[in-house]
Amino acid sequence: MYDACIIGGCGHVGLPLAIALASKGKKVCVQDINASAIERTLRGEMRFYEEGAEPLLKQALADGTLSATTSPTCISESEAVVLIIGTPVDEHLNPRFGLIEELIEQYSDYFYDGQALILRSTLYPGLSAKVRQWFERKGKHLHVAFCPERILEGKAMTELEKLPQIISSFSEEGLAAARKVFSALTNDILVVQPIEAELAKLFTNTWRYIKFAAANQFYMIANDYGLDFYNIYYAVTHNYDRAKDLPRPGFAAGPCLFKDAMQLGAFNNGEFYLGHAAMLVNEGLPNYIVKKLKEKYDLENMTVGVLGMAFKANSDDIRESLSYKLKKILNVEAWQVLCADPLVDDKRLLPLEEVIERSDVIIIATPHNEYKNLKLDGKIVADIWNVLGNGGIV
Numbered sequence: 001m002y003d004a005c006i007i008g009g010c011g012h013v014g015l016p017l018a019i020a021l022a023s024k025g026k027k028v029c030v031q032d033i034n035a036s037a038i039e040r041t042l043r044g045e046m047r048f049y050e051e052g053a054e055p056l057l058k059q060a061l062a063d064g065t066l067s068a069t070t071s072p073t074c075i076s077e078s079e080a081v082v083l084i085i086g087t088p089v090d091e092h093l094n095p096r097f098g099l100i101e102e103l104i105e106q107y108s109d110y111f112y113d114g115q116a117l118i119l120r121s122t123l124y125p126g127l128s129a130k131v132r133q134w135f136e137r138k139g140k141h142l143h144v145a146f147c148p149e150r151i152l153e154g155k156a157m158t159e160l161e162k163l164p165q166i167i168s169s170f171s172e173e174g175l176a177a178a179r180k181v182f183s184a185l186t187n188d189i190l191v192v193q194p195i196e197a198e199l200a201k202l203f204t205n206t207w208r209y210i211k212f213a214a215a216n217q218f219y220m221i222a223n224d225y226g227l228d229f230y231n232i233y234y235a236v237t238h239n240y241d242r243a244k245d246l247p248r249p250g251f252a253a254g255p256c257l258f259k260d261a262m263q264l265g266a267f268n269n270g271e272f273y274l275g276h277a278a279m280l281v282n283e284g285l286p287n288y289i290v291k292k293l294k295e296k297y298d299l300e301n302m303t304v305g306v307l308g309m310a311f312k313a314n315s316d317d318i319r320e321s322l323s324y325k326l327k328k329i330l331n332v333e334a335w336q337v338l339c340a341d342p343l344v345d346d347k348r349l350l351p352l353e354e355v356i357e358r359s360d361v362i363i364i365a366t367p368h369n370e371y372k373n374l375k376l377d378g379k380i381v382a383d384i385w386n387v388l389g390n391g392g393i394v
C-alpha cells in the first residue's frame with residue numbers, strides 16, 4: 001500500500017511534492033498520462049529545472065520510496081490520492097472544469113469508499129465541493145480535501161519544507177489525512193474551510209500579479225517622461241521598509257499568475273477591475289517596449305535580438321512566456337527577429353553570440369544570471385530589468 005499516489009505526478013508541482021514526500025520516507029507512487037515523462041522519472045531524470053531535485057529523485061528511487069506509472073491502478077493501492085493536474089483558463093478566460101470532470105470520469109472506479117482525495121491544483125472557488133459531489137453521484141464516498149501549493153517554481157525542494165501548508169476538508173477524516181501527508185514536510189499547518197483555501201490560493205497569486213502590474217505601470221510612467229525608473233526605484237525603496245515589497249518591472253508571465261487572476265475575475269462575475277487592469281498592464285508591456293523602440297528607431301529595417309525566452313529568470317519553462325508574445329509583435333514590426341535562451345530547448349532559437357552579432361537592437365526579455373556580464377557595445381539595448389546595471393530606459 002502507498003502512503004500517497006500523485007495524479008499528475010510528473011508535472012512541475014506534482015513531481016517535487018512526490019520527491020519531497022518520498023525523501024521523508026513516505027511510500028509514494030507517481031501517476032501520469034505522459035508516458036515519456038514517467039520513463040524519464042524512473043531513470044532518475046528531471047525533465048524540467050528544479051533546484052536540488054534530481055539527486056533526491058535518484059535517492060528515492062534507490063530507496064524504493066518512489067515509483068512511477070501511467071496506470072491508474074495505483075489509486076486503489078493508496079491511502080491518500082493527491083491530484084495535481086493543470087487548471088488553465090479557456091479562450092474566454094473562464095476556468096476549464098471539464099479537465100477535472102473528465103479525469104474523474106476516467107479514474108473514479110479506482111477510488112474506494114473512505115479514501116482521502118487531496119486536491120492540490122489551483123481551483124476555481126467551489127470546485128472542491130463540486131468534485132466531492134461528482135464522486136458522490138458516482139456512489140463513491142471520499143474524504144475530499146483541498147490543500148493548495150504555493151511554492152515558487154525552481155525553489156520547490158526548499159519551499160515545500162519552509163512554507164506553511166494550508167489545509168481544508170469537508171470532513172475530520174479528510175483533514176486528518178491531509179495533516180498526515182503534509183506533516184512529513186512541515187509542522188506549520190493552517191486549517192480553513194475549502195472555499196477559503198481556494199480563495200487563499202487565488203488571492204496569493206493575484207496579489208503578486210497586481211504588485212508586478214504596479215511596478216510595470218510605474219516603469220511606463222517614468223519611461224514616458226524620459227526618466228530612468230531605476231533611479232526612482234532606488235529612491236523609493238532604499239532603507240524604506242514600507243516600500244520594500246515594490247517589485248522591479250519586467251514580464252509578469254508563466255502558467256499561474258495570469259490565469260489565477262482571471263479565475264478570480266470569473267468567480268467575481270467578471271467584476272474585477274483591479275485584476276483586469278493588472279492584466280492589461282502586464283500583458284501590454286511587450287507592446288509598450290516595441291512601441292517605444294518604433295518611436296525612436298527605424299525598426300522595420302532593423303534586426304532585433306530577444307535574449308531570454310523562459311517566462312522567468314534562470315528557468316527553462318516557456319509556458320505562457322511573454323517573450324514569445326514579444327517575438328510575435330516584433331515579427332510584424334521589425335525586419336528580422338532572432339531569439340536566444342541558454343536554458344530553453346526550442347529548435348527555433350539561435351546561439352547567444354550569433355544573436356548578438358547579427359542584431360541592431362537587443363531586448364533582454366528574461367533576466368537570466370548569465371546575461372549580467374554581457375558586452376553589448378555598439379548595440380541599441382532595451383533592458384527593462386536593468387540586468388546590465390546601465391538603467392532601464394527604452
Ligand SMILES: NC(=O)c1ccc[n+]([C@@H]2O[C@H](COP(=O)([O-])OP(=O)(O)OC[C@H]3O[C@@H](n4cnc5c(N)ncnc54)[C@H](O)[C@@H]3O)[C@@H](O)[C@H]2O)c1
Nearest residue numbers: 008010011012013014032033034085086087121122149153
Ligand atoms: N507551476 C507552478 O509553479 C505552480 C505553483 C503552484 C500551483 N500550481 C498549480 O498546480 C497545478 C499543476 O500545475 P503544473 O505547473 O504542475 O502543471 P504541469 O502541466 O507541469 O503538470 C500537470 C501534469 O498532469 C499530467 N496530467 C494531465 N492530465 C492527466 C490525467 N488525466 N491523468 C494523469 N496525469 C495527468 C500531465 O501529463 C502533467 O505531467 C495547476 O493547477 C497550477 O495552477 C502550479
